[in-house]
Amino acid sequence: MLLPAEKELRAVLARFAEVRFRHDLQPTGRSSRELEDISYTLCVMTGTQSVDQALAAADALLEQLRADRRTVTEVPQILAA
Numbered sequence: 001m002l003l004p005a006e007k008e009l010r011a012v013l014a015r016f017a018e019v020r021f022r023h024d025l026q027p028t029g030r031s032s033r034e035l036e037d038i039s040y041t042l043c044v045m046t047g048t049q050s051v052d053q054a055l056a057a058a059d060a061l062l063e064q065l066r067a068d069r070r071t072v073t074e075v076p077q078i079l080a081a
Contacts, residue, residue, distance in 0.1 A: 004045045006065050010041050013058055014052075 006010075016038045023031035039051050046057035 003061065006062065009045060009058055009061065012045055013055075016042055053056065 019028075019031065019034045019038050023035045042051065042054040042058070043049060046054045046061070048054040048057050
């Protein structure tokens, strides 16, 4: 499975949160379709079949990306003379 870029994943998560919040406050046919669309996108990006699985997978992926960044910054830099 190809991993989504962090920036793209964060953008989809933000869009999901926005749409979900708006739909929960005032559900309409349009908000329902938007929620369905962004939920599908999130599931495809994370290779999962449900929103709960997708959110858990996104959290795990973002944590792994953070850990990878910490590892890279902790590696001593060797300068060539």
